[in-house]
Amino acid sequence: MTTPKFARGTLHTFQPPEQVSQVTRALHGVGRKVALVPTMGALHAGHRELIRRAKRLPNTVVATSIFVNPLQFGEGEDFEAYPRPLDKDLEVLKEDGVELGFLPKASDLYPEGATVTVHPGALGDELEGAVRPGHFAGVLTVVAKLFNIVRPDYAFFGEKDYQQLVLIKKMVRDLNFDTRVIGVPTVRERDGLALSSRNVYLTPEQREDAIVLSAALTAGAFVGRDGAEAVLATARQTLAARPAVEVDYLELRGTDLGPAPVDGEARLLIAARVGSTRLIDNVPVVLGAAVDHPEHAPDAGE
Numbered sequence: 001m002t003t004p005k006f007a008r009g010t011l012h013t014f015q016p017p018e019q020v021s022q023v024t025r026a027l028h029g030v031g032r033k034v035a036l037v038p039t040m041g042a043l044h045a046g047h048r049e050l051i052r053r054a055k056r057l058p059n060t061v062v063a064t065s066i067f068v069n070p071l072q073f074g075e076g077e078d079f080e081a082y083p084r085p086l087d088k089d090l091e092v093l094k095e096d097g098v099e100l101g102f103l104p105k106a107s108d109l110y111p112e113g114a115t116v117t118v119h120p121g122a123l124g125d126e127l128e129g130a131v132r133p134g135h136f137a138g139v140l141t142v143v144a145k146l147f148n149i150v151r152p153d154y155a156f157f158g159e160k161d162y163q164q165l166v167l168i169k170k171m172v173r174d175l176n177f178d179t180r181v182i183g184v185p186t187v188r189e190r191d192g193l194a195l196s197s198r199n200v201y202l203t204p205e206q207r208e209d210a211i212v213l214s215a216a217l218t219a220g221a222f223v224g225r226d227g228a229e230a231v232l233a234t235a236r237q238t239l240a241a242r243p244a245v246e247v248d249y250l251e252l253r254g255t256d257l258g259p260a261p262v263d264g265e266a267r268l269l270i271a272a273r274v275g276s277t278r279l280i281d282n283v284p285v286v287l288g289a290a291v292d293h294p295e296h297a298p299d300a301g302e
């Protein structure tokens with residue numbers, strides 16, 4: 001089979017996995033690197049930030065996959081309703097200088113008889129996994145497949161889906177994938193709401209209510225010096241102002257999503273339903289005396 005044509009500087013889209021593999025193999029053969037930005041489409045400024053960061057890498061072709069992965073949706077979730085504005089997405093990819101678009105069909109990734117999946121371990125059943133059983137097995141399976149098809153040197157994921165990011169990093173380590181996973185801070189609206197493809201489901205009133213997620217996280221993080229109880233109590237107090245917002249969980253964890261330390265870096269995570277729309281968000285928190293250590297200043301290590 002001949003390698004599909006690939007010229008630098010324009011967007012090429014492929015549906016069959018074998019074609020993408022051929023192109024990325026050929027690119028590696030001439031010394032290029034490949035950076036992958038996996039998405040489910042309905043591209044917004046959050047996705048575009050991942051692409052922007054990937055584009056900064058020297059000698060690297062940026063590939064973006066668009067695939068609404070059925071395996072990570074449970075019964076009664078929004079798989080059918082999930083927005084799929086493909087033409088608009090392709091315009092975004094062109095505008096942002098993405099050179100490789102991978103648009104597989106479900107039957108390409110899950111041919112009949114495919115039964116083997118990636119098991120996320122215990123963390124896969126906590127937080128999001130407790131509310132969406134099987135979700136992370138679906139995510140890790142499709143990400144493993146994308147990595148095996150594209151063989152990316154780098155892969156970019158948003159911190160908005162923090163547990164997903166932690167689990168993907170863990171999968172790469174535990175299963176020896178040869179890909180460097182890079183997490184990108186959450187892009188927000190001016191009022192703090194984390195950008196999400198699901199924000200389009202919100203009515204104007206719900207959109208107002210939804211601000212409380214980031215407001216509660218920010219308020220909680222602000223009192224990190226006073227310890228975990230204060231962080232959670234402050235966040236809960238902020239949430240109480242919007243009783244229409246139903247919280248699935250509000251938890252303070254370590255940065256690896258193990259138990260939070262008394263002093264040091266942690267993560268405050270929330271999932272809540274606003275009407276029938278389920279939103280998630282999280283922020284970094286510095287706890288206790290660690291607040292006074294310069295290495296924990298907000299932009300340390302940037």
Ligand SMILES: Nc1ncnc2c1ncn2[C@@H]1O[C@H](COP(=O)(O)OP(=O)(O)OP(=O)(O)O)[C@@H](O)[C@H]1O
Binds near residue numbers: 047157195196
């Ligand atoms: N606001 C954001 N800031 C940074 N990265 C983001 C943001 N929103 C999504 N991403 C990242 O983009 C990648 C693709 O996510 P996805 O296509 O599911 O979009 P999404 O907006 O998170 O959709 P949904 O909210 O429906 O899950 C993921 O790595 C995700 O973490």
Ligand SMILES: CC(C)(CO)[C@@H](O)C(=O)[O-]
Binds near residue numbers: 069072
């Ligand atoms: C990583 C991902 C593309 C896998 O389907 C999805 O979970 C997402 O968009 O965050």
Ligand code: BAL
Binds near residue numbers: 072164
């Ligand atoms: N951004 C995570 C994908 C999902 O909610 O299924």
